[in-house]
Amino acid sequence: MRIPPLYRRPAWQRFFAGMAVGGVISWCIFLYIYGVWQEENTELIRKQAQEIVDLKDEKKIWQEEYKEINKRKIEQLTVQKINVRITNWEKYKLDLLSVSETEDAVRDDMSLMIAKDIETVYKSKDLLKKIIENKPIKINNKRYKLKVKEMVFYTNLSIQLEIQFE
Known part of the structure; x- marks a missing residue:
C-alpha cells in the first residue's frame, strides 16, 4: 500500500502549510488572551485578598471599641x-x-x-x-x-x- 503522492501538488502543500501557520498563529493568540485573562484575575484576587485583610482589621477594631463601650455603659447603668x-x-x-x-x-x-x-x-x-x-x-x-x-x-x-x- 502506497501513500498518494500529494507532496507534488502545490495546492495541497499550501493547504497544509496554511493549516500549520494558522495553528501556530491561533496558539499564539490563545496564549496571549489566556495570559491577559490570567493576569487580570491574579490582580483581582490580590486586590480582594488585600481588601479582606483590611476589612478583618477594621472589624477587629470595631469589635474592640464595641466591647469597650459596652463595658463603660454597663458600669454607668443607673436607676431610671x-x-x-x-x-x-x-x-x-x-x-x-x-x-x-x-x-x-x-x-x-x-x-x-x-x-x-x-x-x-x-x-x-x-x-x-x-x-x-x-x-x-x-x-x-x-x-x-x-x-x-x-x-x-x-x-x-x-x-x-x-x-x-x-
Whole structure:
C-alpha cells in the first residue's frame, strides 16, 4: 500500500502549510488572551485578598471599641424608675386608693435612688429595706407595717411588699 503522492501538488502543500501557520498563529493568540485573562484575575484576587485583610482589621477594631463601650455603659447603668407593688392587700380588705397612696409614699421615700448607679443602690439595699420596714403606715385608722418580699435591681428598681398589722 502506497501513500498518494500529494507532496507534488502545490495546492495541497499550501493547504497544509496554511493549516500549520494558522495553528501556530491561533496558539499564539490563545496564549496571549489566556495570559491577559490570567493576569487580570491574579490582580483581582490580590486586590480582594488585600481588601479582606483590611476589612478583618477594621472589624477587629470595631469589635474592640464595641466591647469597650459596652463595658463603660454597663458600669454607668443607673436607676431610671422605681416600681413598688403591695401584693397581699386583698387579705386585709383594703381599698385600691389606700394601696395606691401607700405605694406612692414608699416610691417618694425611694426617690433619692433615681439616677444613682445600680452598684451604689445595691450596696445600700439594707438601708432601703430598713427605711421601708421601719415606717408605720396608717390606713383607715389602723396601723400597718410593710415587709419587703423581693427587690430587683436594674434600670427599674422593683420592690414587692407585703402589708401586715403592726
